[in-house]
Amino acid sequence: MKFKYCPICGKRLSEKSIGDEGLVKFCLTCNRPYFDMPASCVEVLVINEHNQILLLKQEYISKTHWTIVSGYVKNGETIEETVMREVLEETGQKVERMKYVESYYFKPKQLIMSGFIAFVQSKPFNDSNEVDDIMWCEIDEVNKYIARVDNMSGIHFDNSMRLLNL
Ligand SMILES: [Zn+2]
Structure with a gap:
């Protein structure tokens, strides 16, 4: 996000030289001061006790491919709380343990995405308005479905598999 007006008083912003920041x-x-900033998001690869990967069909994200759980960090919560909340809201699964993998900058939307693996014991899926379809997918089948264009799901899946040695 690039600031043009002050979000507090609404006046047009000036420019000032600050320390090393220019x-x-x-x-x-x-x-x-107002520094340009990205929106903070999470990208979460959910894996169950059978080593299956949770994939979502979300039409508003991709009409053709499946993605993984993602969402915006709400002001007031930690990134770990976002991971637990988004997984529960979108899928009904309860995160038992999580592991940080890597972060991604998604330029088209100016997002900084923190990538995690979330470990769950599979439970029945819930009904989320944001999710059009949901499934557990065997690891060697994921590549048939996962989004790799204009989306970080594919790269985060690859990095997570490398980390887990699967
Ligand atoms: Zn102001």
Whole structure:
């Protein structure tokens, strides 16, 4: 997100030279800088006790391919809380343990995505408005379905498999 107006007082921002940062957008009324910032998200590969991978069909993300759980970090929660909340909301699965893998910058939407693996004991799926279809997929079948264009699901799946040695 690039700031043009102060989100507090609404005035147009000036620019000010700050330390090593160079020219930064600055509100002269509120006397505070505004750094360009990405929105913070999570990208979560959910894996169950049978080593199956959870895939989602979400039409608003991809009409042709399946993706993994993702979502925005809400102000006030930690990234780990976002992982647990998004997995529960979108799939009904309870995260028992999680492992950080890597982060990704998704330029088209200016997102910084923290990539995790979430381990669950499979439970019945819930009914989420954001999910059009959901399935457990064998690891060697994932590549048939997973989104690799304009989406981080595929690369995060690859990195997670490398980390788990699967
Ligand atoms: Zn201001």
